[in-house]
Amino acid sequence: MCGIVAYIGHREAYPIIIKGLKRLEYRGYDSAGVALLTPEKALNIYKKSGKVADLENESAGKDLHANTGMGHTRWATHGAPTDINAHPHLSQSGEFAIIHNGIIENYHSLKIALMERGHTFKSETDTEVLIHLIEEVHQNNNVSFEEAVRMSLTQVVGAYAIVILSKSNPKYLIGARKGSPMVVGIGENEHFIASDATPIVEYTRNVVYLNDGELVIIDNNNLTVKTIDNTIKTPYIQELEINLESIEKGGFEHFMLKEIYEQPRSILDSFRGRTHINDGAITMAGVDKFEDKLKNVKRIIIVGCGTSWHAGLVGEYLFEDFARIPVEVEYASEFRYRNPVLDETDFVIAISQSGETADTLAALELAKSKGATIFGVCNVVGSSIPRFTDAGAYTHAGPEIGVASTKAFTAQVTALILMALSVAKKRGSISTQRLRELLIELETIPAKVETALKLNDSIKKIAALFQHSTNALYLGRGYGFPIALEGALKLKEISYIHAEGYPAAEMKHGPIALIDEEMPVVIIATQHSNYEKVISNIQEVRARKGRVIAIATEGDEHIRQHADHVIYIPHCEEAMLPLIASVPLQLLSYHIAVMRGCNVDQPRNLAKSVTVE
Numbered sequence: 001m002c003g004i005v006a007y008i009g010h011r012e013a014y015p016i017i018i019k020g021l022k023r024l025e026y027r028g029y030d031s032a033g034v035a036l037l038t039p040e041k042a043l044n045i046y047k048k049s050g051k052v053a054d055l056e057n058e059s060a061g062k063d064l065h066a067n068t069g070m071g072h073t074r075w076a077t078h079g080a081p082t083d084i085n086a087h088p089h090l091s092q093s094g095e096f097a098i099i100h101n102g103i104i105e106n107y108h109s110l111k112i113a114l115m116e117r118g119h120t121f122k123s124e125t126d127t128e129v130l131i132h133l134i135e136e137v138h139q140n141n142n143v144s145f146e147e148a149v150r151m152s153l154t155q156v157v158g159a160y161a162i163v164i165l166s167k168s169n170p171k172y173l174i175g176a177r178k179g180s181p182m183v184v185g186i187g188e189n190e191h192f193i194a195s196d197a198t199p200i201v202e203y204t205r206n207v208v209y210l211n212d213g214e215l216v217i218i219d220n221n222n223l224t225v226k227t228i229d230n231t232i233k234t235p236y237i238q239e240l241e242i243n244l245e246s247i248e249k250g251g252f253e254h255f256m257l258k259e260i261y262e263q264p265r266s267i268l269d270s271f272r273g274r275t276h277i278n279d280g281a282i283t284m285a286g287v288d289k290f291e292d293k294l295k296n297v298k299r300i301i302i303v304g305c306g307t308s309w310h311a312g313l314v315g316e317y318l319f320e321d322f323a324r325i326p327v328e329v330e331y332a333s334e335f336r337y338r339n340p341v342l343d344e345t346d347f348v349i350a351i352s353q354s355g356e357t358a359d360t361l362a363a364l365e366l367a368k369s370k371g372a373t374i375f376g377v378c379n380v381v382g383s384s385i386p387r388f389t390d391a392g393a394y395t396h397a398g399p400e401i402g403v404a405s406t407k408a409f410t411a412q413v414t415a416l417i418l419m420a421l422s423v424a425k426k427r428g429s430i431s432t433q434r435l436r437e438l439l440i441e442l443e444t445i446p447a448k449v450e451t452a453l454k455l456n457d458s459i460k461k462i463a464a465l466f467q468h469s470t471n472a473l474y475l476g477r478g479y480g481f482p483i484a485l486e487g488a489l490k491l492k493e494i495s496y497i498h499a500e501g502y503p504a505a506e507m508k509h510g511p512i513a514l515i516d517e518e519m520p521v522v523i524i525a526t527q528h529s530n531y532e533k534v535i536s537n538i539q540e541v542r543a544r545k546g547r548v549i550a551i552a553t554e555g556d557e558h559i560r561q562h563a564d565h566v567i568y569i570p571h572c573e574e575a576m577l578p579l580i581a582s583v584p585l586q587l588l589s590y591h592i593a594v595m596r597g598c599n600v601d602q603p604r605n606l607a608k609s610v611t612v613e
Contacts, residue, residue, distance in 0.1 A: 002101035003029060004182070005199045006070035006163045008173045008218055009190025013069035014059075016192075020199025021052045021071045025602055026255065026401040029073035030081035034059065035088040035097040035165055036066035043097060043167045047086035068170050070163045070193075072099035078107070079124030088165075089128040091135035092119055095167050096145075098134075100127040101195060102159035102180040110155070130156065134164065146217050149174050153215075153228050159358060163193050176215040176228070181356045181384060184208040184216050184223070186237065191218045196354075196380070197240050198399065208235040209382040241381055254600045256402035256494070260586050261453060264446035266407040267579060269396040270414040277439045280432035282422040286391035290347070290373060294423050297347045300325050301340075301372075303332040303363045304351035307405040307489065311377075311412035312351050313482040314578050318420035321575065324429045333359040336366040344371035349419075352376070353400060353408040355383025364388055377415050379408055393419065402601050404493045406586050409486060410449075413578050417442065441573045445580065448570040452583040455567060459584055462549060462565050463591035466520045469497055473511055473521045473546075474585075475504040477534055479577045480524030483551075486578075487522060487585035494603045495593040504530075504537040517545040522588075524581055525563070527553040528574040538562045549588075551581050 003024030007013040017034055032055040033047025044066070046059040052073065072087035079085035087099045104110070107126035110133055115121070119132050133155065138148035145166045153160075159179030166172055175182055175193045185192030185200035185207050192200040193216070197207060208225065210216060214233060217224045225233045252258035274283050287294065300319055302312035309331060316327040330340070332350070342348075348367040352360045355378035364374050364385065376385040376392030379400065386392050395411035421438060424430040466472070472491055476484035485501035492499045502511055504523065515521065521541045525534045538548055539562060550563035553571050560566055567584045593600050 002075050002195070003073040004070070004099055004101055004161060004163055004193065004195045006099075006173060006175070006193040007190070008068045008171070009187065009221075010067060011190065012064075013066045014064040016203070017069055017071035018052065018056060019202075020194060021055075021073055023198040024073055024195060025052060026403060029075050031074045031076075031083070031086035032072065033074075033086045033088055033099075034069060034071040035099070036064060036069040037165050037167065037170045038063070038066045039170055041167055041170055043094065043165065045088055045090070045097065047083060047088065049081050049083050049086060068165065068173065070097075070099050070165060070173075077103055078126045085123045085125050087127060089123060089125060089131050091131045093135060096131050096135050096138075097165045097167075098127060098131040099163050100130065101161040102178075104130055104156055104160065105158035106156065107158075126158075130160075130162070131164070145169060145172065146174060146215075149176065150215060150226075150228055150230060153178075161195065171220045173218040174215060175210070177210045178212050179358060179361065182210045182216075183382070184210065184235075186223065189221055191221070191223060198401075201240055205240045206237050207240055207382075208237055209387075211387070212384070238382055254402065254590075254594075256404055256406060256590055256600050259400055259402050259407045260583065260590065262398065263407045263410050263583060264449045264453075266397040266411050267414050267449060268446045269398070270411045271418055271442055272396075274418055275439045275442065277436055277443070280425070280436045280439070282418050282425065282439075284393055284418055284422050286375060286393050287419055287422045289391045290375075291426050293347065293373060295426050297325060298345055300327045300347045300349060301342075301367075302327060302329045302349045302351065303335055303360055305332050305357055305359055307409050307486060308351040308353060308357070308360075308412060310482045310486040310489070311409055311416060312349070313485070314413050314479065315349065315351075315416040315420065317479055317482075318416055318575060319423065322420045322424040322430050323427055325423070325427075330363070332357065332363040335363040340366070342367055342370035342372050344373075346370075346372040348372045348374045350374060350376050350385055350389065351412055352385050353379045353397075353405055353412075355380045355385040357385075361385060361388065377412055379411065403603055403606050404490055404589070404600075410579050410582060414442075417575065438573060438575070441576060445572065445576055448572060448580050449583055452569050452580050453587075455569075455584055456587055459567060459587045460591045462567070463588055463595060467592050467595040469518070469520050471514065471519060472497055472499040473507075473514065473519060474499060474501040474523075475507060475521065475537060476501070476524035477504045477530035478528065479574055480504075480526070480528075480530070480534070480581070483524050483578050483581045483585070484522070486582055487589070490586055490589035491592065493606060494589055494600050495596050495598055496604070497592070504534055507537060507540065512540065512544065515541055515544040515546040517547070519546050520549060521546045522549045522585065523551070523563070524577075525550040525552050525559055526569070526577060526581065527556055527571070528577065535559075535562060551584060
């Protein structure tokens, strides 16, 4: 959500910034802009609503020469997506320029006070208020640029990742973060600042992840990190694990399709080195760290948003099924607002692809304040949630650029399977023989996903029949229910078709009223524990002329009598069904969206990493 790229060094800044903004497009945005500070101390700002390509057209033929600059992609919060509201924003005199991710919650009171002191504003944004405040502190207190930023941030309530330029200081760049991610790249006589590593991996692999409440000051190629209360910090330099090839399309038409096809590898990478079939054991350092607590824990709470919440539902079934621990799955966005009952006996698992989801971080802060043990399941190394939690597990899915999550979901489920089985072994609720059987099955899953991917052409034909639908219903029982929810979410996210997922038995409690000959109904109907009941649900749909698309087990000829279309997937253990059955639903949504002319990788109004409430 929003994107930041900044550069200071010996190269031309504009090409680096524009390329970086394009690599951040996946985060979701509605306008873009750049600020370029020339050696002659001219500050050139170009910004435009729309795509980065529109910004390129706007800036074509203009003065782009600068070795210091910054760029931004905006996802509108305060103020409509217009040219004026696009970032960067200037201070009253034009001395300072700012780009900002996040929300300044007390901007209105600050704005009123500044207006009473003679400030005028050009935009509707909270960001412009902040840069005016910084300039006023700088002027009224006769302090340095750096000190003015630090003092101003002590007056701010909210979340932010900011970068600020000073017109009088072309060799000077300041960044700061609180509740919104920021990474600093360190090169040879050059530095980069970005929302995540994707814009800078081409230029350097050495990075510093800023912590909450920290500033980075780059002055004549010297880098300093300090806290808002002015304590100097020693920056911890890490080496990036991603490579340039992993954030390119690799010959696929869209990132989403590439990432769907990467799932055999991402699932394998998520359990590789953690399973020991001969010993009937699982190695997960984060889980092992809390072995004593997990042996006796009375309750697990899983928090997440969107697709991660659906993975959490699968986790609920897994932990209750194998480890025999009661589990509650909560929307992170609601968790802290209903005064939940928490204490030091609880074990809280947070699931987030990006590790930066604002609502999930807020839920964890509440859980930690109550003394609960918090555990993260994340994909991005060095992100906020892994650094905040007591322990955790990385999913190893690799960079996911498509906004609609695919391989991150199956990687999260893989990690949860391992966690549930590991805890079950520690609690003695699963036999070594049964654990071996499940681990052997897990090792077959990547190949079975490969088989499911071979259905692409037949799924494309089904997609063509339903591309003009206005509504869709997804049904499942047991492990099939979270799959139905995830399938419906994928369809609505990228094709803009209204879709809902339900437990199949709940259809009779309302959704059945919607079914007619125009309604596609996708049903998870594999030969598992609820098979006969699901067949009954299908018959109820057919009796009302609904058009049934069944996800079924290979070799099940009986299902053909009841469904209009059948998508066969390999048989697997029921607990691992989400790893396979979700794949054809991803492909179905993808092809429908492409046929409808939708922007698959950057669906409207959505952002990859939701870093504001």
